[in-house]
Amino acid sequence: MKIKADTGRCVGAGMCALTLPEVFDQSEDDGTVEVLDPEPPAERAAAVRRAVQLCPSGALSLDSIEE
Known part of the structure; x- marks a missing residue:
């Protein structure tokens, strides 16, 4: 997975x-958001999805990466 952040949409x-x-x-x-690890390991996937869901402005999104 790859994290995308729209800093223009982020409300901090x-x-x-x-x-x-x-x-x-x-x-x-x-x-505004800074993504420290844009392609986190698979074991963090559930926590990353939760963080994206909790974003009140919708500034975070995920892309799947096919390997």
Whole structure:
């Protein structure tokens, strides 16, 4: 899976960073999402999906990667 973040849509709520700080952070400049690991390992898939679902602005999305 690959994480996509639309920083223009992000409202800086921080739910992603609170849910999964190993994968998401917030910019010190404006509080918008920063993706630390855009292609996290499979064992984090459920937590990543949860973080994407919790995003109040819908700024996060997932793409499947075929191997």
